[in-house]
Amino acid sequence: FEVFPPKKTSPVETVYKTLDALKDLKPDFISVTYGAGGSENCETTLDIVNRIKNVCGVESASHLTCTYLTKKDATKVLETFRANGVENILALRGDKIEGRTPCGDFIHASDLVNFIKEFDEEHKDGTFNILGACYPEGHPTSPSIISDIQSLKIKVDAGVTHLMSQLFFDNSYFYDFLEKVKIAGINVPIEAGIMPVVNRKQIERMVNVCGVALPKKYSAMMEKYGDNTEAIRDAGIAYAIDQIVDLVSQGVDGIHLYTMNNPYVAKKINDAVRSLF
Numbered sequence: 001f002e003v004f005p006p007k008k009t010s011p012v013e014t015v016y017k018t019l020d021a022l023k024d025l026k027p028d029f030i031s032v033t034y035g036a037g038g039s040e041n042c043e044t045t046l047d048i049v050n051r052i053k054n055v056c057g058v059e060s061a062s063h064l065t066c067t068y069l070t071k072k073d074a075t076k077v078l079e080t081f082r083a084n085g086v087e088n089i090l091a092l093r094g095d096k097i098e099g100r101t102p103c104g105d106f107i108h109a110s111d112l113v114n115f116i117k118e119f120d121e122e123h124k125d126g127t128f129n130i131l132g133a134c135y136p137e138g139h140p141t142s143p144s145i146i147s148d149i150q151s152l153k154i155k156v157d158a159g160v161t162h163l164m165s166q167l168f169f170d171n172s173y174f175y176d177f178l179e180k181v182k183i184a185g186i187n188v189p190i191e192a193g194i195m196p197v198v199n200r201k202q203i204e205r206m207v208n209v210c211g212v213a214l215p216k217k218y219s220a221m222m223e224k225y226g227d228n229t230e231a232i233r234d235a236g237i238a239y240a241i242d243q244i245v246d247l248v249s250q251g252v253d254g255i256h257l258y259t260m261n262n263p264y265v266a267k268k269i270n271d272a273v274r275s276l277f
């Protein structure tokens with residue numbers, strides 16, 4: 001599962017309530033976003049990661065973006081993670097935020113992966129498990145899927161043990177991607193990112209930001225139910241379940257559910273597919 005910190009105006013307790021509901025679903029782990037969508041709410045990521053691990057008793061992973069991180073700050077973050085027992089880090093580049101100048105210490109996520117590995121070598125009493133992001137339809141700024149996979153290979157070779165995919169709505173992109181990735185010699189487990197749509201606005205925003213394709217049957221669903229809150233939520237849940245059944249049947253390494261902090265939707269999907277694993 002993936003959760004994200006609340007907006008600055010909401011208390012962190014709102015996410016704690018979500019976590020209490022999610023923990024009962026017994027996920028393998030819950031990851032927490034870091035500064036996603038340009039938010040400045042990074043310090044709460046650690047609070048939430050700690051809560052997942054130490055109060056909910058579920059394995060946690062912290063996302064960490066590096067575009068606006070200096071090496072000095074990265075060291076501080078890693079020291080804090082170590083001190084709090086955070087072992088799993090999803091090492092990300094992050095996106096440029098309008099009006100802010102990137103620090104320039106890290107250009108690609110692989111630079112952060114190398115940095116974490118160096119940090120590990122200096123502190124021999126424990127190692128971070130480094131995860132990375134991948135894009136079944138190619139990263140939106142990549143000139144081609146092949147060049148994106150070549151970059152992915154650099155990132156994995158730098159020390160990523162596990163990949164989490166961008167969301168997608170058409171499983172065939174994911175299967176094509178798996179074939180190409182194998183040919184490129186990338187052999188780490190890859191979890192499929194599934195985002196159940198809960199409302200039209202949310203999906204329009206995600207498609208815009210992530211540049212993922214919408215299959216015809218998905219667009220038809222949006223067209224028919226997009227203005228009916230309950231119907232689009234139920235149709236979105238059914239669509240995600242259908243995707244997961246297909247992925248699990250075809251031997252996917254794992255499913256990473258973008259919960260959008262919505263335990264109701266996560267539970268519905270979890271209940272429907274639990275027996276498949």
Ligand code: FAD
Pocket residue numbers: 032033034035036037038063064065091092093094095107108109110133134139140141142147148149151152154155164165166167193
């Ligand atoms: P990279 O791996 O650096 O790749 C970015 C681009 O650079 C790609 O086009 C790649 O092909 C290219 N590239 C990489 N390495 C090289 C190289 N050596 N030479 C040339 N080109 C290269 N954003 C947040 O702000 N917070 C989050 O918590 C967050 N969580 C995410 C979770 C998942 C599972 C995913 C899929 C994305 C998440 N994002 C998050 C969004 C992510 O930060 C953006 O997609 C960002 O644009 C790319 O990050 P990356 O780590 O994949 O970058």
